[in-house]
Amino acid sequence: MGSAGAVRSEEFVRAHTRVAATPYVPEVLLHQADEAIGLWERTEQAQGGARMPPPFWAFGWAGGQALARHVLDHPEAVAGRTVLDLASGSGLVAVAAALAGAATVTASDIDRFAAAAVSLNAAVNGVRVAPRLGDLLDGDGDGAEVVLAGDVFYERPMAERVLPFLERARDRGALVLVGDPGRAYLPRERFEAVSLHEVPVVADLEDRAVKATTVWRLTGR
Template sequence: MLPTTELRPVPLAPEIRLHLADREQRLFGGEFHSDQPLPFWAFVWAGGQSLARYLLDHPAEATGKRVLDVATGSGVAGIAAGLCGAASVAVTDIDPAAVAAARRNAAANGVTVADDEPDPELVLAGDVFYSPAVAPQMTSFLRAARKAGATVLVGDPGRGYFPERLFELVTEYTVPVPAALEETESLVTGVWRLK
């Protein structure tokens, strides 16, 4: 079952509007029961919000650059890069429905996104260190991007598998989040740069 969404402002970055599920809708142990992946894209997560806010406040990070938003979800970080004047923005996610949602959200904000950027200058990744299986894969991918010359920014609210030793903290935000998802009203979330 897919969630009903409505175009709403992002709490930490109200300049951006996304098609989002209701803040009271539960994702885990809630209304979604199917063989399809859970609709993570219907929610705006703390890591993506923090990246979006950081870019909107520091547009030079993205202006004129080829940007890749990894594990895009709703597309919020890539959309922020586009609003900052990125030369191009590509979004990727293991869930094709997330890529479709990111495209729809980008269009709602006047931003164009592509499916791939083989040579990114800026890589964005929000909330990607959420499991012991995914964290090493994501770490390898991001380190390869950094080795190839890209700047890598990660938004992480302390998900538990974040390899902090590889990063330097750029800034922190207190991010409003749905209590139905996070069991709290806000999360302190860092924006980190891969060394």
Template sequence: MKTDPERFILANTSLMAPPHVSEVWLRLASEVHDLWLKTEDELQEIGLPPPFWAFAWAGGQGLARYLMDHRETVAGKRVLDFASGSGLVAIAAKLAGAGSVVAADIDPWAETAIRLNAEANGVAIEFTGRNLIGEALETDVVLAGDVFYDSGFAVALIPWFDRLAGEGVEVLVGDPGRSYLPKERLTALASYRVPVTRALEDSEIKNTTVWRFTPQ
């Protein structure tokens, strides 16, 4: 039987507002482990990455909050939300007045999750499933929440972000202190105490910072 991502997402999530960004509504799961197992069972594939699209992660919540509070950051601009997941940051950017927003994520189910979430908020979000790392972009702002959790990923992202920032693209990162965050390349813009799901993090509150990437 062909898997129907929309049916699965609607059956295993509930429409709710993330605690730190009450203006946005998302289809979110309440329990990470059960959903992860259900996803593997649905796709008949073991060893899948976590369903990032089903949760409002700390860095994304912080970055979305920053955009809602500092709308001039994206107002009228072309925005790319990299590793978009649920689309939280992309939706916040659009609500904050961005001229256009593209959500990028290589998870094949993220496209459906982002479409459902965008519809719930009455906004239009474009989507790409391409791996954009290293590509030149026609955009004004790149948003990236919770991307420095893996060493290999960080090694690929840093030179790309460096090049984009050097070309005049504003690269903003939301991060609660992930292991591979390159703090020496970042300028702090705002900090928040973000409520999160303990099943996802090591505490119920994560101190989360929004950073601007600084080119060398």
């Protein structure tokens, strides 16, 4: 994404969100929207009618909130280490990792508006996070010592690509942590639970106002 495109995307994010504390992670401020469907339609209009992914970047999803909370409560997981936040969305988890003392933090996403939101949210929290726009799932995390993924097992096609990516990262020695609010496609037998959370969420996006959410560590086979 060129600099002009980045500026336009940041202007769009600013115009359609408000800065507020994250409900379960009040240390982190985010540019947040009040509703999803209308915003999704506006993202597609802004792209000339092109099909766009849902605006995951405009909300604090349960998996990301729990993972960000875990990182801030257990900074030793990331302090002084290189971190990749996969499918970052708003950058909530990436910002939490930076606040917890990570040496460097990269936030990856396929949505140009997410990349813009990451930049804006890093700035409003006074931390440095490098947005990376693109699909990384054929790789292994590019050497990151910690790979974080909030709420990535929500549909089968995504899960079928994410799990091998996370396993490749683990196999080369990365710590892999996932935040998940009980999504259907998380293979729990591959993970070990490390913390449990009751996370307030936007009720319109979920089936209840508070989601029981687990932070999991990917273990060996």
